[in-house]
Amino acid sequence: MSEHAMSDSPNKNASGLDRGEVTDVSDLHAAVLRERPDPIEGREPLNLWMVVFVAALLFWAGTYLTHYSGGFRADEFSERQINPLPPPSESGPSTEDPTTKSAKEGMAVFLAQCSPCHQADGNGVSGQFPPLAGSEWVLAEGPNRIIRIVLNGLSGPIQVKGSDYNGVMNGFRDSMDDKQIANVLTYIRNSWGNKAGLVTPAEVATLRAATKDRTEAWVPADLLKLPVSGGDASAAAPASGGLSPEALKEALKKLPPDELKALLQGLGN
Template sequence: MTDVRETRQAEAARAREHEDPHENQAPIPRYVLAMVAVLVAWGAWYIATAPINQAPELGDRRTLADLRGNAKGAGAKVDGAAIFQSRCVACHQSNGQGLPGVFPPLAGSEWVNGNESRVARIVLRGVTGKLTVKGAVYNGAMPAFADQLTDAEIAAVLTHVRVQWGNSASAISAEAVAASRADTAGMKGSFDGDAALGGSGG
């Protein structure tokens, strides 16, 4: 009798249990299928209409001619602003204010607005040591660009900074830079700050 009762209790307990979970074959929702179809159609359209005559690395739709610029040939214009962005902006900043106590400003600088030969020499040969700009003393190092930039490129970037951020100095020609290059050709290192450059940039 006891065995019958235990058997019935066990059966009742099993009857109260839920079936083990299992995965049904639920269909993918229609809105998901619609989104996938739209994305596939858009991808096909993009591939079909994309220009195939450009180098793959030019994904922003510029051409090789755009990247090369118009600096070919005699008398071609060099983009001083582009040179400034690639060579100078890290130290002197896009607003020409430099970094206080570290890199001097170009905006309102007596060196930038001063003698064209002197500022060309600074860019050509670089400066180390104490340099006074707008009454503040900087003791860092500016690299020389004589081996990195042509006379035309140095003239272009100097002309650019001499008319930016309130500066109003005259343009500098490639010939003037070439003359400064020749005058300093024998230098073995950079200018030693104010002393070597003859005081402030007037």
């Protein structure tokens, strides 16, 4: 094929002319002249609705970025953390209620360490991870059992709010210090409608020392033998210590009347 392949090409049309060849130059321009007067084609200005649409999108983008960016912090992994907490060093001496302050600091720990299983709303996952909100374990009078759970973890069948769970939770003895554990427990005990008071780092430190030789996770059944508040591993556990109020009521109903009377007298003393 020669260099001018197309103009020499055998694509002849009916009139015998080469493809694209036109006999009259004014014919040639006719098409263009016909099209030219039409002012719309090729330069339709931007539609007003398009401008409105772009503006609306930009507005949405700003809103979304503000709400779901976790404060643009490199250590914030949950987009639902709307107002990230200032780093602890920045918070000066405050007159805040110690429980509120501790709970605030515990929130970050909770979102990082606990919320993947127990969820940010503390409701757990049905059938897999027990809830913390309204849990009788969390709301118990003292934190004796739950501190142990956080320190060493938990393994085996457990009943929470009337449902059965059977999973494994790892312990945080080596990865959290006393203050972190106290804060996160205070947060758990005072969030999502829970109201169960402050957990102090001292309480955690006492139990950490008391159970320092323990390496395996707690079994719920063993924990139930321990008192809900105070005491350490050596304290004797009353038989009914670990039952939920409902279960306790049931158990009490089954007792013969005279034994029940004796028990009540004992408690009164």
